[in-house]
Amino acid sequence: MDKTSQYKALDERYFMPAFTRDMALVKGAGSKVWDAEGNEYIDCVAGIAVCSTGHCHPQVVKAICDQAHELIHCSNLYYVPHQGDLAKKLVEITGMQKVFFSNSGAEATDGALKLARVRTGKKKFVAFTHGFHGRTIGSLAVTHKPAIREPFEPLGVKCTFVGYGDLDGLKKAVDADTAGVIVEPIQGEAGVIIPPDNFLTGIREICDKTGSLMIADEVQTGMGRTGKWLAIQHTTVQPDIIMLAKGIASGFPMGALAAREGLEFKKGEHGSTFAGGPLACSAALATIGVIEKILPDISGKGERFRQGLEKYHPRVRGLMMGVTTGDKCPEIQKKCAEQGILVNCAADGNLRLVPPLVITDEEIDRVVRVVNGTLGQVML
Ligand SMILES: Cc1ncc(COP(=O)(O)O)c(C=O)c1O
Incomplete structure (x- = not known):
């Protein structure tokens, strides 16, 4: 049994099934996380806008x-x-x-x-x-x-x-x-x-x-x-x-x-x-203390996302971003994860990106490439 299946087996037996999940995240650093099988991701979920300074700053x-x-x-x-x-x-x-x-x-x-x-x-x-x-x-x-x-x-x-x-x-x-x-x-x-x-x-x-x-x-x-x-x-x-x-x-x-x-x-x-x-x-x-130093950069990073995802009319304010994707959202989320990018579906088929505020330009560009490619594949 792989490690994720071990998590799953315990979860199914002992935990009330209020959540929908299929991955185990076990390590994080900056904007990156690793799952129990050792796969690396850029984390644009960040614990749902929680890991503001990145993982384990x-x-x-x-x-x-x-x-x-x-x-x-x-x-x-x-x-x-x-x-x-x-x-x-x-x-x-x-x-x-x-x-x-x-x-x-x-x-x-x-x-x-x-x-x-x-x-x-x-x-x-x-x-x-x-x-x-x-x-x-x-x-x-x-x-x-x-x-x-x-x-x-x-x-x-x-x-x-x-x-x-x-x-x-x-x-x-x-x-x-x-x-x-x-x-x-x-x-x-x-x-x-x-x-x-x-x-x-x-x-x-x-x-x-x-x-x-x-x-x-x-x-x-x-x-x-x-x-x-x-x-x-x-x-x-x-x-x-x-x-x-x-x-x-x-x-x-x-x-x-x-x-x-x-x-x-x-x-x-x-x-x-x-x-x-x-x-x-x-x-x-x-x-x-960390956010004080990076606050002036956040709008610019959001703008980089906005320009990158322009074709899909993202709603962007700083590093809080939403894209209307309809019922295709879960498929998009899954396909992005397969390519090493974690994104999440908020209500009503809206794809949400809320990465750590420390995300680098290089990481943004990679996210944009994958999300654009996936949206192109799934939505068109
Ligand atoms: C705007 C807003 N208020 C309140 C809450 C509830 O916060 P918590 O889950 O920490 O209880 C959330 C959680 O998503 C939220 O987005």
Whole structure:
């Protein structure tokens, strides 16, 4: 039995079959990963926009190892090593006033919903069609896709869904009891959908008029992914609450929410055993240190992808890219993997590329060659 089959046999016998998978990745360095059979790939999935600094970046590995030798966990009952420094950095990056940590994007969403409710005294939320905010009971309530949400209803959070980009619909949906409007500045799971220019500004205006909070879910788009620290920074809009996760700590599990002045949890209103622990905070600080240096290059790298894939009209913002491929997407994903390139299918037949932010021009050119060739073969 080869090694991948060994993984498969254990998975099928002991793991709940919620995921679809057929490969085992066992090693990574920079933008490359290797599977259990020793095959090499350029990784344009990057743990779904998570491995921002590439796999096992030496500065991130060192930060985690150094901290692991000192203290792995201590609880939020105490001041936590690196937590304050990271909070300060995130406040600077986001332009918000204070942060709170979590272990994932979904938990950051839950925290944002709690914060919005407790500070506004309002109960309801408005979110957008095809939006994704997580799979906990709270975050699922504001996640649109009926197939993943409806089997778990009732979810206890009343949410109205409005078409992504539809400001008239939003005006009608927001009322005096709307605590917040939650929006991805670019929809990631939906397949890298970039909204019309005035959309985020329009949400801000509607929130200002109604007293509901604008909650920007930057879990996928944040931490430099789009060429700025936050996707919303491509506009002049300042949301009230921002969620981060995925790329924040290069794969060490972590999430965060950041909120403007006047919006904070008071004693006892929120908490977590693990969130903002010493290892996660040291990994995040090291990650930010790496991204700070490469941030100015990210838009150019995205442009290189855009030009390379021009024929297929890619939607590109920094290193977040989507191509409409329809039901051929799984075939394209498989064929690219056979040629040493990992890409992934987001919703609705949208091919998604979210490589490590450290991807080199040479690697981009190779990805472009393979993806173009495969699209040409499969789509035409
Ligand atoms: C925009 C957005 N929000 C929230 C989440 C949930 O994050 P997690 O899977 O870490 O719970 C995701 C995950 O894909 C996401 O893309």
